[in-house]
Amino acid sequence: MRVGVPKETKVHEYRVGLTPASVAELVAAGHEVVVETGAGNGIDCPDKASVKAGAKTPPDGAAVFKAADMIVKVKEPQAQEIALL
16 A cells, blocks of 8 residues: 655644654555655654655655655644645
8 A cells, every 4th residue: 555644734733644653564464555745844754764764765755645645744734734635
């Protein structure tokens, strides 16, 4: 399964759906993970940590939604994200 983690777009939401440790677990189980570039910046999780764990980092949320079979978020999808589902 391809799991996608877009950057949260809700105002004042800085968390991320999966940490690098969670990414590593999913990759070890045979899944592909894509984490939007900059998604973990709000919790001091740089992109290089997700890449080291096995994720790919597309440049924007639209690419994450397009690449993934399942989306993992912290908050409910916002209007612009619902259009991408």
